[in-house]
Amino acid sequence: MRNLKRGMHSAKDVTVSLAIDLTNNGANGVKRILSALLILCISTPAHSYGGPGAGIAFIGTLISLIGIIAIGGVGFLWYPIKRLLKRNEKEQETDEQ
Structure with missing residues (x-):
């Protein structure tokens, strides 16, 4: 994993860092997830023709x-x-x- 170029991360590294981030931040991590879900749920209609x-x-x-x-x-x-x-x-x- 150390051989990756600077700034590039494997999926495993990102997953582990996210898990660590959520456990270390506690309520702050939950707030992030709830905020992301809220943003995804509140979307505006596209007003486009689907065909x-x-x-x-x-x-x-x-x-x-x-x-x-x-x-x-x-x-x-x-x-x-x-x-x-x-x-x-x-x-x-x-x-x-």
Whole structure:
């Protein structure tokens, strides 16, 4: 970790320093977190046009998800049915002989 260039920190160093900062400052660290959350929660509307692209993407994702679940369900049920049908065919062949 010491080999990092001056001013650059790894994610682990930042996480450890943040944890130490919160434990050393006590209430001050909690105030920082609450202030950051308050700033994030109080946002102004963008007043921009989103367009139909997001809705189309959502609908496409929803249809894909429903299709995946349906195909998975059919596959999950079809394999045991297929084995049962093959077993019945083999039993019929042995009965005929």
